[in-house]
Amino acid sequence: MSIAVCPGSFDPVTYGHLDIIQRGAKVFDKVIISILINRNKTNPVFTVEERIELLKEATKDIPNVEVDTFNGLLIDYMHTKGANAIIKGLRAVSDFEYEMQMASINRLLDNKIETFFMMTNNQFSFLSSSIVKEVGKYGADVSSLVPPNVEKALREKFEEPR
Amino acid sequence: MSIAVCPGSFDPVTYGHLDIIQRGAKVFDKVIISILINRNKTNPVFTVEERIELLKEATKDIPNVEVDTFNGLLIDYMHTKGANAIIKGLRAVSDFEYEMQMASINRLLDNKIETFFMMTNNQFSFLSSSIVKEVGKYGADVSSLVPPNVEKALREKFEEPR
Amino acid sequence: MSIAVCPGSFDPVTYGHLDIIQRGAKVFDKVIISILINRNKTNPVFTVEERIELLKEATKDIPNVEVDTFNGLLIDYMHTKGANAIIKGLRAVSDFEYEMQMASINRLLDNKIETFFMMTNNQFSFLSSSIVKEVGKYGADVSSLVPPNVEKALREKFEEPR
Amino acid sequence: MSIAVCPGSFDPVTYGHLDIIQRGAKVFDKVIISILINRNKTNPVFTVEERIELLKEATKDIPNVEVDTFNGLLIDYMHTKGANAIIKGLRAVSDFEYEMQMASINRLLDNKIETFFMMTNNQFSFLSSSIVKEVGKYGADVSSLVPPNVEKALREKFEEPR
Amino acid sequence: MSIAVCPGSFDPVTYGHLDIIQRGAKVFDKVIISILINRNKTNPVFTVEERIELLKEATKDIPNVEVDTFNGLLIDYMHTKGANAIIKGLRAVSDFEYEMQMASINRLLDNKIETFFMMTNNQFSFLSSSIVKEVGKYGADVSSLVPPNVEKALREKFEEPR
Amino acid sequence: MSIAVCPGSFDPVTYGHLDIIQRGAKVFDKVIISILINRNKTNPVFTVEERIELLKEATKDIPNVEVDTFNGLLIDYMHTKGANAIIKGLRAVSDFEYEMQMASINRLLDNKIETFFMMTNNQFSFLSSSIVKEVGKYGADVSSLVPPNVEKALREKFEEPR
Numbered sequence: 001m002s003i004a005v006c007p008g009s010f011d012p013v014t015y016g017h018l019d020i021i022q023r024g025a026k027v028f029d030k031v032i033i034s035i036l037i038n039r040n041k042t043n044p045v046f047t048v049e050e051r052i053e054l055l056k057e058a059t060k061d062i063p064n065v066e067v068d069t070f071n072g073l074l075i076d077y078m079h080t081k082g083a084n085a086i087i088k089g090l091r092a093v094s095d096f097e098y099e100m101q102m103a104s105i106n107r108l109l110d111n112k113i114e115t116f117f118m119m120t121n122n123q124f125s126f127l128s129s130s131i132v133k134e135v136g137k138y139g140a141d142v143s144s145l146v147p148p149n150v151e152k153a154l155r156e157k158f159e160e161p162r
Numbered sequence: 163m164s165i166a167v168c169p170g171s172f173d174p175v176t177y178g179h180l181d182i183i184q185r186g187a188k189v190f191d192k193v194i195i196s197i198l199i200n201r202n203k204t205n206p207v208f209t210v211e212e213r214i215e216l217l218k219e220a221t222k223d224i225p226n227v228e229v230d231t232f233n234g235l236l237i238d239y240m241h242t243k244g245a246n247a248i249i250k251g252l253r254a255v256s257d258f259e260y261e262m263q264m265a266s267i268n269r270l271l272d273n274k275i276e277t278f279f280m281m282t283n284n285q286f287s288f289l290s291s292s293i294v295k296e297v298g299k300y301g302a303d304v305s306s307l308v309p310p311n312v313e314k315a316l317r318e319k320f321e322e323p324r
Numbered sequence: 325m326s327i328a329v330c331p332g333s334f335d336p337v338t339y340g341h342l343d344i345i346q347r348g349a350k351v352f353d354k355v356i357i358s359i360l361i362n363r364n365k366t367n368p369v370f371t372v373e374e375r376i377e378l379l380k381e382a383t384k385d386i387p388n389v390e391v392d393t394f395n396g397l398l399i400d401y402m403h404t405k406g407a408n409a410i411i412k413g414l415r416a417v418s419d420f421e422y423e424m425q426m427a428s429i430n431r432l433l434d435n436k437i438e439t440f441f442m443m444t445n446n447q448f449s450f451l452s453s454s455i456v457k458e459v460g461k462y463g464a465d466v467s468s469l470v471p472p473n474v475e476k477a478l479r480e481k482f483e484e485p486r
Numbered sequence: 487m488s489i490a491v492c493p494g495s496f497d498p499v500t501y502g503h504l505d506i507i508q509r510g511a512k513v514f515d516k517v518i519i520s521i522l523i524n525r526n527k528t529n530p531v532f533t534v535e536e537r538i539e540l541l542k543e544a545t546k547d548i549p550n551v552e553v554d555t556f557n558g559l560l561i562d563y564m565h566t567k568g569a570n571a572i573i574k575g576l577r578a579v580s581d582f583e584y585e586m587q588m589a590s591i592n593r594l595l596d597n598k599i600e601t602f603f604m605m606t607n608n609q610f611s612f613l614s615s616s617i618v619k620e621v622g623k624y625g626a627d628v629s630s631l632v633p634p635n636v637e638k639a640l641r642e643k644f645e646e647p648r
Numbered sequence: 649m650s651i652a653v654c655p656g657s658f659d660p661v662t663y664g665h666l667d668i669i670q671r672g673a674k675v676f677d678k679v680i681i682s683i684l685i686n687r688n689k690t691n692p693v694f695t696v697e698e699r700i701e702l703l704k705e706a707t708k709d710i711p712n713v714e715v716d717t718f719n720g721l722l723i724d725y726m727h728t729k730g731a732n733a734i735i736k737g738l739r740a741v742s743d744f745e746y747e748m749q750m751a752s753i754n755r756l757l758d759n760k761i762e763t764f765f766m767m768t769n770n771q772f773s774f775l776s777s778s779i780v781k782e783v784g785k786y787g788a789d790v791s792s793l794v795p796p797n798v799e800k801a802l803r804e805k806f807e808e809p810r
Numbered sequence: 811m812s813i814a815v816c817p818g819s820f821d822p823v824t825y826g827h828l829d830i831i832q833r834g835a836k837v838f839d840k841v842i843i844s845i846l847i848n849r850n851k852t853n854p855v856f857t858v859e860e861r862i863e864l865l866k867e868a869t870k871d872i873p874n875v876e877v878d879t880f881n882g883l884l885i886d887y888m889h890t891k892g893a894n895a896i897i898k899g900l901r902a903v904s905d906f907e908y909e910m911q912m913a914s915i916n917r918l919l920d921n922k923i924e925t926f927f928m929m930t931n932n933q934f935s936f937l938s939s940s941i942v943k944e945v946g947k948y949g950a951d952v953s954s955l956v957p958p959n960v961e962k963a964l965r966e967k968f969e970e971p972r
Contacts, residue, residue, distance in 0.1 A: 002164075002189055023276050027164055027247055073786045085189055090279065092583045093417050096258045097740045103281040104774030109788055114185050117252065117279035119265045122446050126590030138559045140595055235462045254907045255741050259416045266450030271464055284770050288914030300883045302919055326488075326513055347600050351488055351571055397948045409513055414603065420582045421902045427605040428936030433950055438509050441576065441603035443589040578745045579903050608932050612752030624721045626757055650812075650837055671924050675812055675895055733837055738927065744906045751929040762833050765900065765927035767913040 004028040004085040004116070007074055010035050010051050011044045012150045013058050014132055016124035020089040022062060023118060030064050032081060038071035045133050045157055058147045075109045086115040091125050166190040166247040166278070169236055172197050172213050173206045174312045175220050176294055178286035182251040184224060185280060192226045194243060200233035207295050207319055220309045237271045246275055251282040253289075328352040328409040328440070331398055334359050334375050335368045336474045337382050338456055340448035344413040346386060347442060354388045356405060362395040369457050369481055382471045399433045410439040415449050490514040490571040490602070493560055496521050496537050497530045498636045499544050500618055502610035506575040508548060509604060516550045518567060524557040531619050531643055544633045561595045570599055575606040577613075652676040652733040652764070655722055658683050658699050659692045660798045661706050662780055664772035668737040670710060671766060678712045680729060686719040693781050693805055706795045723757045734763040739773050814838040814895040814926070817884055820845050820861050821854045822960045823868050824942055826934035830899040832872060833928060840874050842891060848881035855943050855967055868957045885919045896925040901935050 004024055010017060010033070025031045033055055037048050046054065048069055055067045070077035074086070086106065088099055103115035120127075127145055136142050136154040143151050166186055172179060172195070187193045195217055199210050208216065210231055217229045232239035236248070248268065250261055265277035282289075289307055298304050298316040305313050328348055334341060334357070349355045357379055361372050370378065372393055379391045394401035398410070410430065412423050427439035444451075451469055460466050460478040467475050490510055496503060496519070511517045519541055523534050532540065534555055541553045556563035560572070572592065574585055589601035606613075613631055622628050622640040629637050652672055658665060658681070673679045681703055685696050694702065696717055703715045718725035722734070734754065736747050751763035768775075775793055784790050784802040791799050814834055820827060820843070835841045843865055847858050856864065858879055865877045880887035884896070896916065898909055913925035930937075937955055946952050946964040953961050 026274075027276060027278075073783060073788060075788075076786065090258075090262070092587075093255050093258065093579065093741065094583050096252075096255065097742055100252070100281055101740075101774040101776075101779065104284055105779055105783060107281070107283075108792065109783065112188075114189060115281060116189075117281075119262055119269070119277060119279075121269075122266055122449050125446050125449060126587040128587075131587065131591055135559060135591060135595065138562065140559060140561075144594065235459060235464060237464075238462065254911075255417065255903065256907050259418050263416075263450040263452075263455065267455050267459060270468065271459065284773050287770050287773060288911040290911075293911065293915050297883060297915060297919065300886065302883060302885075306918065350598075351600060351602075397945060397950060399950075400948065414582075414586070417579050417582065417903065420576075420579065421904050424576070424605055425902075425936040425938075425941065428608055429941050429945060431605070431607075432954065433945065436512075438513060439605060440513075441605075443586055443593070443601060443603075445593075446590055578749075579741065580745050608935050611932050611935060612749040614749075617749065617753050621721060621753060621757065624724065626721060626723075630756065674922075675924060675926075738906075738910070741903050741906065744900075744903065748900070748929055752932055755929070755931075760836075762837060763929060764837075765929075767910055767917070767925060767927075769917075770914055 001029045002085060003030045003032065003081065003083040004087045005032045005034050005074070005078055005081065005083045006087045007034050007036055007070070009044070009129065010055055011046050011129050012051060012132065012146060012153065013055050014124070014127050014129060014146050014150075015144075016089060016091075016120050016127040018058060018147065019121045019124060020087065020118050021059060021065060024087040025062050025064050028064075028085065028087070030066065031087065032066045032068050032083060033059065034077065035067075035069045036071065037069050046153070050153065054150050054153055057149045073109065075106055075113060078113060079110075084113055086113065088115060088117050089120040090117045091120045091127075163191045164247060165192045165194065165243060165245040166249045167194045167196050167236070167240055167243065167245045168249045169196050169198055169232070171206070171291065172217055173208050173291050174213060174294065174308060174315065175217050176286070176289050176291060176308050176312075177306075178251060178253070178282050178289040180220060180309065181283045181286060182249065182280050183221060183227060186249045187224050187226050190226075190247065190249070192228065193249065194228045194230050194245060195221065196239065197229075197231045198233065199231050208315070212315065216312050216315060219311045235271065237268055237275060240275055241272075248275065248277040250277060250279050252279045253282045253287050325353045326409060327354045327356065327405060327407040328411045329356045329358050329398070329402055329405065329407045330411045331358050331360055331394070333368070333453065334379055335370050335453050336375060336456065336470060336477065337379050338448070338451050338453060338470050338474075339468075340413060340415070340444050340451040342382060342471065343445045343448060344411065344442050345383060345389060348411040348440075349386050349388050352388075352409065352411070354390065355411065356390045356392050356407060357383065358401065359391075359393045360395065361393050370477070374477065378474050378477055381473045397433065399430055399437060402437055403434075408437055410437065412439060412441050413444040414441045415444045415451075487515045488571060489516045489518065489567065489569040490573045491518045491520050491560070491564055491567065491569045492573045493520050493522055493556070495530070495615065496541055497532050497615050498537060498618065498632060498639065499541050500610070500613050500615060500632050500636070501630075502575060502577075502606050502613040504544060504633065505607045505610060506573065506604050507545060507551060510573045510602075511548050511550050514550075514571060514573070516552065517573065518552045518554050518569060519545065520563065521553075521555045522557065523555050532639070536639065540636050540639055543635045559595065561592055561599060564599055565596075572599065572601040574601060574603050576603045577606045577611050649677045650733060651678045651680065651729065651731040652735045653680045653682050653722070653726055653729065653731045654735045655682050655684055655718070657692070657777065658703055659694050659777050660699060660780065660794060660801065661703050662772070662775050662777060662794050662798075663792075664737060664739075664768050664775040666706060666795065667769045667772060668735065668766050669707060669713060672735045673710050673712050676712075676733065676735070678714065679735065680714045680716050680731060681707065682725065683715075683717045684719065685717050694801070698801065702798050702801055705797045721757065723754055723761060726758075726761055732761055734761065736763060736765050737768040738765045739768045739775075811839045812895060813840045813842065813891065813893040814897045815842045815844050815884070815888055815891065815893045816897045817844050817846055817880070819854070819939065820865055821856050821939050822861060822942065822956060822963065823865050824934070824937050824939060824956050824960075825954075826899060826901070826930050826937040828868060828957065829931045829934060830897065830928050831869060831875060834897045834926075835872050835874050838874075838895065838897070840876065841897065842876045842878050842893060843869065844887065845877075845879045846881065847879050856963070860963065864960050864963055867959045883919065885916055885923060888923055889920075894923055896923065898925060898927050899930040900927045901930045901937075
């Protein structure tokens with residue numbers, strides 16, 4: 001059984017992520033979307049629990065997808081899940097170089113785990129969680145960028161007094 | 163059953179190609195290495211028949227690998243083979259942009275076929291069939307770049323009067 | 325009056341080109357689409373006359389667009405037309421570097437002429453005349469890539485005995 | 487009337503910025519240099535008021551240039567000014583990718599607003615406000631990088647006890 | 649006498665750095681490895697004193713290498729050492745653009761000092777001090793990435809209560 | 811004694827090449843400018859003999875520079891000259907990737923030979939022999955791009971009936 005992990009922050013999940021997840025789920029027996037937690041450097045908009053809920057709702061129609069979290073080394077996490085592949089979307093040259101570096105170090109740590117890069121749909125090639133938060137913060141329409149439940153959550157989040 | 167096609171010229175196959183093929187064969191049920199023929203622009207060193215033989219010999223220990231040829235559109239070829247994935251090695255930024263363009267056009271032609279990019283081993287990140295031919299032509303030692311049967315074939319090819 | 329030249333081979337014009345032309349025509353008083361002729365390196369699919377016709381038909385609803393040809397230095401041509409700006413679409417990093425080199429040399433030759441780069445619509449970021457010809461040659465559907473008159477012309481061209 | 491906005495931090499304005507502004511001002515009827523305020527992540531060397539003064543002095547000989555500030559979404563700001571174009575200088579590949587992403591999101595938010603990229607003069611292709619501050623901090627001669635009023639302001643700023 | 653400076657943070661030194669240093673030391677009469685101190689933005693794992701010790705131990709077999717520190721402008725530091733060349737390793741496109749910018753500004757500040765870029769061994773093209781710290785933190789084996797004394801120091805550092 | 815080879819086509823030598831050669835000659839004991847001959851793919855404007863003459867004249871004031879030719883593998887040539895370093899100018903990302911590939915293969919062929927990349931002066935970052943020929947062909951002023959003897963030779967070459 002081929003199990004792939006799709007790691008990320010997903011703060012929040014976008015149509016770009018969902019495109020990769022859906023397409024990966026057609027080839028791999030199981031895709032585990034795994035939220036990296038415990039990175040102290042960022043100031044997330046959504047809590048890990050909120051991100052899990054948003055991902056579960058957004059992927060509820062894909063039967064072989066599971067939502068999970070991890071911390072520490074991705075490779076160690078994969079061992080606990082019996083996963084043998086990593087899937088990542090590629091958008092731009094800057095993505096490419098960073099992801100190649102990550103794939104190299106993961107290959108060094110465990111030579112049997114393989115990273116598969118998938119091309120993000122051109123329509124979403126500019127899209128990132130950061131962009132969504134940046135424009136959502138000012139009330140711009142993000143319905144073409146994120147699924148309805150995320151759109152709603154963003155609106156509520158940015159309406160809250162801060 | 164997941165069937166992946168690994169297309170290319172393979173003139174000749176290198177350790178960089180073999181790295182991708184071996185790793186792809188661990189995840190996909192079957193990997194078809196398919197030599198693109200009928201491109202009139204290049205002046206190949208090896209004939210298609212020679213390239214098939216070199217590939218077959220070099221991959222004879224990987225049970226789920228098959229060597230084939232195609233011409234015309236890759237997508238049309240994949241339909242005839244029942245393949246649903248394309249695997250490609252990525253080395254550098256210039257590769258990346260060209261391959262993203264190819265993946266886009268293939269996705270446009272058939273939305274159900276997915277391209278998976280795999281990172282070429284760092285050790286081979288500079289390696290290409292052209293480089294092998296360029297240095298092989300002058301008698302340089304290419305035993306760290308290509309499998310033994312290809313090394314032998316290159317030596318014979320460049321010793322032939324031309 | 326601001327007159328912009330949009331130079332290229334246009335063999336044939338695609339929706340990517342038309343996107344740039346339409347958007348440029350909203351900002352500049354006049355946009356001259358100018359086909360570079362007399363480059364002996366390529367083997368065009370369409371003659372210059374055919375390309376002019378295809379461009380004229382495809383842009384007939386944009387009043388401030390003109391179709392023309394040039395050879396020699398772009399800067400010399402611009403002087404004869406009283407044009408003061410060049411517009412070019414940018415798709416990828418490889419485009420970027422080549423176009424920056426061209427813009428530098430043009431600035432050196434005439435410091436008063438400015439090159440404006442416009443971003444090709446994401447939807448067409450993989451699109452080029454070469455790709456259209458490559459897939460059109462094998463009978464693939466190109467109706468989402470080129471306007472109807474070009475689609476028809478391509479079909480006729482590739483049905484001709486060669 | 488074509489009104490272009492040239493957005494940025496301008497902390498402080500350099501000869502690279504001025505090159506783009508002067509050249510843009512030859513093609514557009516009006517160029518509004520607009521300082522993005524209210525970004526809490528950076529620790530500016532010059533206050534917004536100081537940056538306005540430096541820009542006004544440095545552009546006082548270009549009649550169709552105006553200096554302003556904005557916060558929030560650039561697109562919203564442009565609507566209040568009746569502007570229909572954004573002009574940005576491009577230096578390197580990393581600039582290119584970020585700016586393409588910004589141009590994509592702006593196009594999504596308002597399809598009628600166009601971003602025009604201009605090539606920074608080769609002479610200034612390495613130049614940024616950060617570099618100027620970095621070397622100015624140690625008393626290096628920056629007279630070839632910034633206009634005289636900015637050079638003077640930097641010297642005063644870095645002589646102040648901190 | 650040709651004296652080259654190899655500047656960096658070296659927090660900690662890796663086999664990638666050592667590859668560049670060893671190769672540079674074959675061409676230049678003397679190579680000064682110089683640790684940039686006093687940058688307040690980072691939170692280093694090793695103190696400057698620890699980094700000096702790790703570098704001295706790791707390079708003790710290369711006779712014409714010296715370990716030092718500097719702050720302020722690299723160019724000013726080089727004058728005090730009588731150095732006329734800078735050596736830097738290049739790994740990826742993102743390195744390249746940043747380093748070209750640095751080399752430009754250094755050339756502007758002192759036209760007689762030259763920057764020489766050397767290609768990092770492919771085997772280490774993904775390697776950085778950050779990656780080493782990231783994986784070392786979780787107890788991964790870094791013996792193929794850093795020399796034995798650094799490996800030991802990392803283990804001790806990450807075992808300390810924090 | 812450190813002997814560096816600066817390989818290339820030099821058809822013709824430009825101010826970009828001369829900048830690299832002059833700067834390399836300050837650090838290395840001897841710089842051998844070596845013209846690659848026998849490549850059948852290009853249609854040169856100047857014969858090898860003409861290129862040698864143009865280079866000799868253009869570098870006559872740099873005492874430690876020698877002009878030569880080579881064919882076959884650069885590494886083999888370097889052995890015959892006792893050279894231990896290669897110097898190359900870097901302009902753009904596309905240069906970078908190609909040159910890194912070449913440096914990798916050369917390191918593989920002889921681990922004791924090192925490639926040093928130098929940054930082309932920003933002023934010449936767009937400059938290539940091809941550009942010079944392209945604009946020179948149409949009579950444009952190239953006096954800021956090539957030394958006077960090359961300018962004269964280009965004018966004579968393009969005035970000849972062809």
